[in-house]
Amino acid sequence: xxxxxxxxxxxxxxxKEAVTLDCxxxxxxxxYGLFWYKQPSSGEMIFLIYQGSYDQQNATEGRYSLNFxxxxxxxxxxxxxxxxxxxxxxxxxxxxxxxxxxxxxxxxTRLSVLP
Amino acid sequence: DSGVTQTPKHLITATGQRVTxxxxxxxxxxxxxxxxxxxxxxxxxxxxxxxxxxxAKGNILERFSAQQFPDLHSELxxxxxxxxxxxxxxxxSSVRDRVLGANVLTFGAGSRLTVL
Numbered sequence: 001x002x003x004x005x006x007x008x009x010x011x012x013x014x015x016k017e018a019v020t021l022d023c024x025x026x027x028x029x030x031x032y033g034l035f036w037y038k039q040p041s042s043g044e045m046i047f048l049i050y051q052g053s054y055d056q057q058n059a060t061e062g063r064y065s066l067n068f069x070x071x072x073x074x075x076x077x078x079x080x081x082x083x084x085x086x087x088x089x090x091x092x093x094x095x096x097x098x099x100x101x102x103x104x105x106x107x108x109t110r111l112s113v114l115p
Numbered sequence: 116d117s118g119v120t121q122t123p124k125h126l127i128t129a130t131g132q133r134v135t136x137x138x139x140x141x142x143x144x145x146x147x148x149x150x151x152x153x154x155x156x157x158x159x160x161x162x163x164x165x166x167x168x169x170x171a172k173g174n175i176l177e178r179f180s181a182q183q184f185p186d187l188h189s190e191l192x193x194x195x196x197x198x199x200x201x202x203x204x205x206x207x208s209s210v211r212d213r214v215l216g217a218n219v220l221t222f223g224a225g226s227r228l229t230v231l
Contacts, residue, residue, distance in 0.1 A: 033217050035219070035220070043224070044225070052217055091157065093220070103160070103207075105150075
């Protein structure tokens, strides 16, 4: 079974608008972390934001915020005030603290920011 | 610069050949993860090492092998290469981020392998 699901293969957003990238996950481990990474066309993987399973508040990092809904097992990335440089692939990932301790990645969402 | 160094950046070879990809984690990082990213695909976990020992194995083919040396650098060996092995191979290390209180995966720039 897929541990990380990203149902949006591609998304378009107008510059300066906000966009939400969806991520759902599956785990029975009570302790886990959720991550978002950005991969621009140059290929490098850039860490954006982290949410722990026990964190009470949604994580924020600059223009990035993570909409964490634990009961629904979703961890959507919200990018506010989109910029052209936000055009990239975005990957959601999970690390289970007790089961394997590996980082599992979703298939990614390609975001295109339109001028 | 993430501090995770991968060489070579690009490699072109022929089917049936063998190549070695090298990774040096950040100073002090004990862990090394290898991932494969085929064209327009997600990241597939291959294998993880921690302080020289294999920790976990993912979807790594029998034609592939890896090891982590005493100086903590790691090598991923790919043999009997096939066209489908063409991909971007990432090495990453995981270290505890004191601010976040969590282990965060930090990636190298990747080694792009093209098999002709």
